[in-house]
Amino acid sequence: MTPRTLLQRLLEPGGLQSLFQPIYAVGSGAPKLQALEALTRGPEGSNGAKADVLFEYVRLKKAEAAVDRACLAAALQTGGHLARGARLALNLHASTLARDRAFPRFLGDLCARLAVDPRRLTCEILEQGPALDSAGFQVALGELRELGVRIALDDLGVGASNLRMLLEVKPDYVKLDRFFVTGAAADRSRAAVLEAMSLLARRLGSDVVAEGVEGPAELDTVTGYGIKLVQGNLFCPAVTVAELCRREPQLLTRHYAA
Amino acid sequence: MSEQPRQGRRLLVVDDEPMILSALHEYLTGRGFAVDCASEREEALALVAHVRYAAVIADLQLSGGHDAGGLEVVAAVRERAPATRVVLCSSLASLELVRGARAQGIDAVLNKPTPLADVAVCLENLLAGAAA
Numbered sequence A: 001m002t003p004r005t006l007l008q009r010l011l012e013p014g015g016l017q018s019l020f021q022p023i024y025a026v027g028s029g030a031p032k033l034q035a036l037e038a039l040t041r042g043p044e045g046s047n048g049a050k051a052d053v054l055f056e057y058v059r060l061k062k063a064e065a066a067v068d069r070a071c072l073a074a075a076l077q078t079g080g081h082l083a084r085g086a087r088l089a090l091n092l093h094a095s096t097l098a099r100d101r102a103f104p105r106f107l108g109d110l111c112a113r114l115a116v117d118p119r120r121l122t123c124e125i126l127e128q129g130p131a132l133d134s135a136g137f138q139v140a141l142g143e144l145r146e147l148g149v150r151i152a153l154d155d156l157g158v159g160a161s162n163l164r165m166l167l168e169v170k171p172d173y174v175k176l177d178r179f180f181v182t183g184a185a186a187d188r189s190r191a192a193v194l195e196a197m198s199l200l201a202r203r204l205g206s207d208v209v210a211e212g213v214e215g216p217a218e219l220d221t222v223t224g225y226g227i228k229l230v231q232g233n234l235f236c237p238a239v240t241v242a243e244l245c246r247r248e249p250q251l252l253t254r255h256y257a258a
Numbered sequence B: 001m002s003e004q005p006r007q008g009r010r011l012l013v014v015d016d017e018p019m020i021l022s023a024l025h026e027y028l029t030g031r032g033f034a035v036d037c038a039s040e041r042e043e044a045l046a047l048v049a050h051v052r053y054a055a056v057i058a059d060l061q062l063s064g065g066h067d068a069g070g071l072e073v074v075a076a077v078r079e080r081a082p083a084t085r086v087v088l089c090s091s092l093a094s095l096e097l098v099r100g101a102r103a104q105g106i107d108a109v110l111n112k113p114t115p116l117a118d119v120a121v122c123l124e125n126l127l128a129g130a131a132a
Helices: A006-011 A051-060 A064-079 A094-099 A103-114 A135-147 A163-169 A188-203 A216-224 A241-247 B018-030 B041-050 B069-080 B095-103 B116-131
Strands: A017-025 A032-041 A087-093 A121-126 A150-156 A173-176 A207-210 B010-014 B034-038 B055-059 B085-090 B108-111
Touching: A006 A051, A006 A064, A017 A064, A017 A241, A032 A051, A032 A064, A051 A064, A051 B041, A064 A087, A064 A094, A064 A103, A087 A094, A087 A150, A094 A121, A094 A135, A103 A135, A121 A173, A135 A150, A135 A163, A150 A163, A163 A188, A173 A188, A188 A207, A188 A216, B010 B018, B010 B041, B018 B034, B018 B116, B034 B041, B041 B055, B041 B069, B055 B069, B055 B116, B069 B085, B085 B116, B095 B108, B108 B116
Parallel strands: A032 A087, A087 A121, A121 A150, A150 A173, A173 A207, B010 B034, B010 B055, B055 B085, B085 B108
Antiparallel strands: A017 A032
């Protein structure tokens, strides 16, 4: 018998595990939970257990669309019934939107089946491949917006998530990658890029999220540039739903208490 | 009882034969290496992109012997991590292959099947040379 490949294992029921990392609004007063980003891991003990290796492998297998679908399904099955106070942010390759014409319908059907309101969702678009030149991508973005899904541009300034994508996607949120955030407090060049990108995103009408906020100095830096949404281990790492509900008990619903 | 892996002894073994992977993993772990395994070209390339290895042992032919995917893995290692030692294994190890492999910067070529102890000696010698 031929052994199962990693891809086959990922796509089996239960092959993907969803963790969640909170995104908080900061300003005066205590940080306020705004959203939960679903972060996917492959089977424990496999090479897919590390996210960077997992998605590098998926892209090399050209299996982004199939795995994106599976990741979204796992995330909504796991976290779709958390209390409505926080949005759910789901990662999605731009290439999936460009090539999988049925994706928006898949997401709409999935939400209907799981009784999840799609207006709670944010799709975080990321792209590591060559820049897209696809009418299908724009059509799919429009269809997601018709469902009520908000759009975030992930990892701005890294890979192919560039200024062209910023203009084409017109995102509700721009996520500034940890590459620019972590260490920015002690690095004037990094801080300058961070400041300019956050200003540009806001000028284009997007809310800005700083990823990779790992310490108080970084928090001071990003808030000093007017960034009000933050994500990072200073607040909470990526955790299971059970741990999330322990840290943020207001998220717990009867669905999880059972 | 296995030794604890020592620093600088992280290995990647790439082979599409599960029994070979399993045997090398068990044996080399017992010799104090930390061993990652990959059975596909893409899995190996993804690991090489994100993990630094002291050495990579790759079978020449992956995908059930239908391609020379091991060479692509080797090329990726050479590009990303020039200090990583590379061993190519093949049941078709001709003089021509050995010459070609050397030209690609491969440090050693082993004929399959190779006794596990010989694989370990080859690795120890390469890593001792790298540390010298």
